Amino acid sequence: MEGGGIACSEAARWLRAQFREPPRVALVCGSGLGALAEELTEAKAIDYRDIPHFPRSTVQGHAGRLVVGRLGSAPCAVLQGRFHLYEGHAPSQVVIPIRTMALLGVHTLVLTNAAGSLRPELSPGHLLVIRDHIDLAGLAGRSPLVGPNDDRFGPRFPPMVDAYDPALRRLALALAPKELRARSGVYVGVGGPSYETPAECRYLRRVGAHAVGERGRGLGRGSSKLTQIQPQTSSELPQIQPQTSSELPQIWP
Ligand SMILES: O=P(O)(O)O[C@H]1O[C@H](CO)[C@@H](O)[C@H]1O
Numbered sequence: 001m002e003g004g005g006i007a008c009s010e011a012a013r014w015l016r017a018q019f020r021e022p023p024r025v026a027l028v029c030g031s032g033l034g035a036l037a038e039e040l041t042e043a044k045a046i047d048y049r050d051i052p053h054f055p056r057s058t059v060q061g062h063a064g065r066l067v068v069g070r071l072g073s074a075p076c077a078v079l080q081g082r083f084h085l086y087e088g089h090a091p092s093q094v095v096i097p098i099r100t101m102a103l104l105g106v107h108t109l110v111l112t113n114a115a116g117s118l119r120p121e122l123s124p125g126h127l128l129v130i131r132d133h134i135d136l137a138g139l140a141g142r143s144p145l146v147g148p149n150d151d152r153f154g155p156r157f158p159p160m161v162d163a164y165d166p167a168l169r170r171l172a173l174a175l176a177p178k179e180l181r182a183r184s185g186v187y188v189g190v191g192g193p194s195y196e197t198p199a200e201c202r203y204l205r206r207v208g209a210h211a212v213g214e215r216g217r218g219l220g221r222g223s224s225k226l227t228q229i230q231p232q233t234s235s236e237l238p239q240i241q242p243q244t245s246s247e248l249p250q251i252w253p
Pocket residue numbers: 029030031059082084112113114115192213214215
């Protein structure tokens with residue numbers, strides 16, 4: 001199984017025959033967020049294991065299903081679960097669902113995930129709208145873009161300024177319910193599956209990250225990523241003196 005052109009083309013061709021209307025918007029649900037699919041009307045669900053070349057979901061809280069229907073008036077796909085390097089998938093396999101969605105004609109991608117807070121003012125249940133990322137695995141040569149370039153998915157050297165669409169980010173910040181205390185920040189992607197040591201948390205915070213998880217980004221323009229902060233995280237964080245909420249900037253510099 002590979003993540004290059006053939007696998008994604010075959011998956012997209014197979015999926016096109018399953019749905020009356022191809023999706024134009026796709027939402028990837030991270031751990032515990034799969035219930036978003038219940039918002040779809042006229043929904044049809046397909047297990048990942050039935051889709052040619054899709055890897056298997058092995059993580060708790062990831063149903064491993066693609067649900068296609070309508071969200072409001074938009075034809076929409078909800079992916080209940082993503083693939084991570086720590087499951088043993090190659091970088092080229094992890095991107096198969098996203099590339100398949102692109103071939104199906106999806107123009108807007110919203111990624112969600114569960115992450116650990118690196119800042120005392122970012123608490124469980126809060127929402128981080130990712131404005132930029134630090135991809136440690138990618139920087140170390142484990143980018144899914146390593147290998148021959150498939151021009152259908154972007155250029156050989158993709159620019160990463162505004163990797164997350166500014167208009168979608170503004171929309172997410174404006175529409176998020178107040179109690180989620182949505183703000184924008186920087187996500188750092190690590191390999192996992194162990195959570196970070198206190199020293200690693202200090203390091204990641206110093207390089208400018210607000211939240212940490214096991215990575216994942218979209219393809220070029222039209223993608224945005226929302227991170228929900230999980231209750232657990234490094235044992236170091238409770239030792240940090242929390243600021244009062246009135247001191248919090250709405251958007252970090
Ligand atoms: O929401 P997902 O993608 O599952 O991400 C987070 O949740 C899992 C463990 O907490 C890890 O995979 C982490 O990256």
